[in-house]
Amino acid sequence: MRTEKRIFGDFGESAVCKFLMKHGFSIIERNYLKPWGEIDIVARKGEVTHFIEVKSVQCSSLEDVIHETGYRPEDNIHEAKLKRLSRTIQTYVLEKNIGDAWQFDIATAYVERSLKRIKIRLMSNVVLS
Secondary structure, three states, rough: OOOOOHHHHHHHHHHHHHHHHHHHOEEEEEEEEOOOOOOOOEEOOOOOEEEEEEEEEEEEHHOOOOOOOOOOHHHHHHHHHHHHHHHHHHHHHHHHHOOOOOOEEEEEEEEEEEOOOOEEEEEEOOOOO
């Protein structure tokens, strides 16, 4: 059974997929899962494969999205998460024979509690350490 948190996360991921497609990306895969980690979205734009981690957060108003709490969802991607992501991306690259044309991106979905509006921010080419 899917938890409420998982349902909300899936909602945010779906919104990010629509955003990406609107901006010229094609979605290759969602929720690529290995025992050591998961990639939320694998997308392609031009010759580059993008591995995208999605962070979703609810807010009362998009206008006050960051000022409301001072919290930025992307700040929740801690060192252990980055290591798991790095290993999972390496596995995908080798498994699918991607080559060198790839990058890691973070998408943040700010969702109004009413679920009527969403603001998506994409941080491109984030360095995995």
